[in-house]
Amino acid sequence: MFLALGPGQAQQFTPQVQEFIAVNAPSVALTDAKVIDGTGRPALLHQTVLLQNGRITQVGPVKKVKVPAGAQVINCAGKTLIPGFVMLHEHLYYTMPAGPFFNIAQMPYSFPRLYLAGGVTTIRTAGSIEPQTDLAIKRLVGEGKLIGPDMDVTAPYIEEPSMDIPALNTVKGPEDAAATTRFWADKGCTSFKMYMHATRADLAAVVREAHPRNLKITGHLCSITYREAAEIGIDNLEHGFMASADFVANKVADACEPNVRQSLLRLPQNSPEMKSLINFLVSKKVALTSTLPVFEPYTDREVVLGGGLEALIPQLQEREMATWKQNQRKDTASLRLFKKEMAWEKQFYEAGGLLVSGTDPTGAGRTVAGYANRRQLELLVEAGFTPVQAIKISTLNGAIYLGREKQIGTIEAGKQADLVLINGDLEKDIRQVRQMEIVFKNGVGFDSAKILESVKGKVGLN
Incomplete structure (x- = not known):
């Protein structure tokens, strides 16, 4: 076993995890970096960031920060440091049809790895199909047996019987919704997700059970309008305004x-x-979760968002290529709505709303963990946010929603050492976010490229 110091305790890693650790020292100095710290403040040049036993101990100009004797020094000239992403609409499953039915299948090995390699150090799973698996992965990552982010696990979907999706959990009425909430809260789930056919009574029942436990509720809605959900007490709405039924004439x-x-x-x-x-x-x-990757149009855009085509097994690569070709020049309506959604998210942000980030790796199968998280940052910039704003939305805002802003979400002294070293300048070209070198979680630096290489051709298998 390999000893690595985390905040407040020693963490151990199995040899299978050690293989992907690039930096593991009690004291680390990241020198001469450009730092975009996640607070929304302007970027700072020529900064040194000191890490000690899994914590950030000092951030300041190179000339003013003294590197401790014995520290491992990493020269970051020409590179950017950002906080680890805190993303709130993630899944450990992927689109895998069951014959003629839309369905999803768990990816317990590839997806946790992909998230961390893509700079994501904390996720909330926004709806589970195998909650017992998600909870086990959370434990295994925490024990150093698997590579992955810290996880807030959402319970199975709260959904009334309606759609023929084999993996989807359903409830029958508010009493069942309440019982489901109690059961999974006791198992360790920290949030709940209302789905498309859940009713106002279902939501009210979940609110009554979850809120006294200080647990939160989000929703991908349809039967319930956003305004109704907010009145009942929902904490978060998924997919920006794409799931808002508030503007349907004569809605039942x-x-x-x-x-x-x-x-x-x-x-x-x-x-x-x-x-x-x-x-x-x-x-x-x-709060409102932006999940722009899952809605990105096909025409003149990537087959798999963020460049992750090679992560898929060959059969899925063929499937995605065929779907991509079929949809070229046939998605003008999707593009119009996509541009509107971007504008509405910016309006929400500018009105003082808490906009957070996610990707939702489902849909047609183009949205793959890790790769899509980097793409989300690019799309926020396409929507008109500055790189500094996009990073804040994808880091600090997620931490604020989770109530963990004192521990994670920014590069500041006293915070957990979750940060990403990128070879490039994101303010000059946001697509350089794809050039991640080291992803630090609890002060331990993981080799992003090596992890991505290890998962090529695995998505679709496990």
């Missing part, structure tokens, strides 16, 4: 209407109705 209560997408396509980008909804959500302190 507790019914998932088929024309949500059309109502959003018809809604003007700068409509007073959207402004009113945004202001209401902000007043209720409801």
